[in-house]
Amino acid sequence: xxxxxxxxxxxxxxxxxxxxxxxxxxxxxxxxxxxxxxxxxxxxxxxxxxxxxxxxxxxxxxxxxxxxxxxxxxxxxxxxxxxxxxxxxxxxxxxxxxxxxxxxxxxxxxxxxxxxxxxxxxxxxxxxxxxxxxxxxxxxxxxxxxxxxxxxx
Numbered sequence: 570x571x572x573x574x575x576x577x578x579x580x581x582x583x584x585x586x587x588x589x590x591x592x593x594x595x596x597x598x599x600x601x602x603x604x605x606x607x608x609x610x611x612x613x614x615x616x617x618x619x620x621x622x623x624x625x626x627x628x629x630x631x632x633x634x635x636x637x638x639x640x641x642x643x644x645x646x647x648x649x650x651x652x653x654x655x656x657x658x659x660x661x662x663x664x665x666x667x668x669x670x671x672x673x674x675x676x677x678x679x680x681x682x683x684x685x686x687x688x689x690x691x692x693x694x695x696x697x698x699x700x701x702x703x704x705x706x707x708x709x710x711x712x713x714x715x716x717x718x719x720x721x722x
Contacts (some may be wrong), residue, residue, distance in 0.1 A: 590661040593630030595639075595653045600628045601683050602646045605692055615642045 603613050610624040617638065619627075622713040626632040634642065642652045682688055 588630035589633070589658070590630075590664045591654075592633050594661050595634060596628040596630040596656050597684065598653045599646075600632075600643060601689075602648055602652065604689050605683075606694060608646075613642075613645060616645045673706065714717070 584665070585701040610628070611621045613619075614621055619638075622633070625632050626640075639650055639653065644651065646652075695704060695707065698707065
């Protein structure tokens with residue numbers, strides 16, 4: 570671990586090669602939303618004046634996203650800024666500097682059900698259904714099937 574100018578130990582960034590867990594979470598949420606919209610990293614980067622490589626660094630959490638960039642991303646992706654922090658596990662927040670945590674290996678993106686390709690395809694197909702009643706019917710059917718599966722477990 571390196572030390573900051575104030576002498577405090579820092580476990581993330583600052584040349585350690587360890588991304589901040591919060592940055593990784595924000596990057597994962599960015600990836601999910603971009604994928605749900607069917608938008609490439611290049612298209613998203615072009616929309617806010619970034620290269621494909623810079624977008625990759627954001628998605629991996631290797632680079633922090635500034636507040637102005639997060640604002641631009643939220644507008645292009647049509648989500649609130651809070652979206653990027655939603656569903657953040659308590660353990661991730663606890664490992665962030667200033668929370669007294671130590672660096673630990675983060676769970677893979679695949680632990681997030683929204684990151685699975687079939688879920689993303691399902692959601693995209695769902696939003697392509699123009700008829701509101703049909704879409705609501707599919708939602709209710711899916712909800713009922715999930716409830717039935719939970720009861721049988």
